[in-house]
Amino acid sequence: MPDISTTEEVNSLSIGHFLTLLPSETISYAYQNFFIGQNISYSSVVYNFIPFGFSGISVNTDGSAADASLVWPNNELSRQWADDVVKGAWYANVKVLLLNPDDINDFGLLTEYSGRVDVGAWDETKVVLTLNTILDSVGSEIPKRRITQGLVGNLPTTSNVRLQ
Numbered sequence: 001m002p003d004i005s006t007t008e009e010v011n012s013l014s015i016g017h018f019l020t021l022l023p024s025e026t027i028s029y030a031y032q033n034f035f036i037g038q039n040i041s042y043s044s045v046v047y048n049f050i051p052f053g054f055s056g057i058s059v060n061t062d063g064s065a066a067d068a069s070l071v072w073p074n075n076e077l078s079r080q081w082a083d084d085v086v087k088g089a090w091y092a093n094v095k096v097l098l099l100n101p102d103d104i105n106d107f108g109l110l111t112e113y114s115g116r117v118d119v120g121a122w123d124e125t126k127v128v129l130t131l132n133t134i135l136d137s138v139g140s141e142i143p144k145r146r147i148t149q150g151l152v153g154n155l156p157t158t159s160n161v162r163l164q
Contacts, residue, residue, distance in 0.1 A: 016107070017054045018047050018095040019070065021117070023088050034097075035104055042095075054094050054113075068094070068113060070129045078127045085129060086120035092131050 016034030032040050032047035033054075040047045055069040070092065072078045094113045100106035115131030122128065 012101060014099045014101045015110075016097045016099045017052070018042060018045075018097060019052065019054070020045065020093045021085060022091045022093070023085075028090075034099055034101075038104060040104065054096070067118070068115060068131045070094075070131065072127045072129075074122050074125055074127050079122055082120045082122070082127045082129055085117050088117075090117045091115070092117055092129075094131075 014034065016032060018040075019029070019031045019033070021029040030045050030047045031050040031052065032038075033050065033052050036049055038049055051073060053069075053071040055071070072082070092115055096110045096113070097107045098110050113131070117129050118132040119130040120128065121130075
């Protein structure tokens with residue numbers, strides 16, 4: 001059994017997130033949740049610090065993905081902002097990063113999650129935005145598409161169809 005009383009230098013790594021919220025084709029909000037009071041530039045986007053949490057991604061045994069959540073402290077500003085994001089059905093992209101807490105420039109992308117903000121709620125302490133996953137398009141109806149002739153070809157105009 002190793003002796004835990006000896007002191008050795010331990011390099012630590014942490015998990016952080018880059019979040020972009022998009023009401024349309026342009027990025028309206030870009031945040032990071034690890035380097036307090038700092039602005040971090042990544043892929044030509046500047047991420048400002050704001051305290052938020054990300055629930056992560058989980059996949060059920062049947063292969064469908066569960067919705068993820070973004071969490072903020074509850075205050076008047078975050079409630080108003082969350083209401084706008086939910087009503088506008090904004091899209092969110094979360095980059096999950098492996099970070100060196102001692103070096104602001106030492107981080108790497110672990111994975112990336114994209115979803116549509118579908119539901120928002122708050123209690124005494126937090127505001128929660130739920131992101132529908134694009135991985136479970138049957139359950140989440142994302143992306144919503146209309147069946148058109150351009151997508152599927154000619155459609156039958158009668159219910160009397162025979163397959164041969």
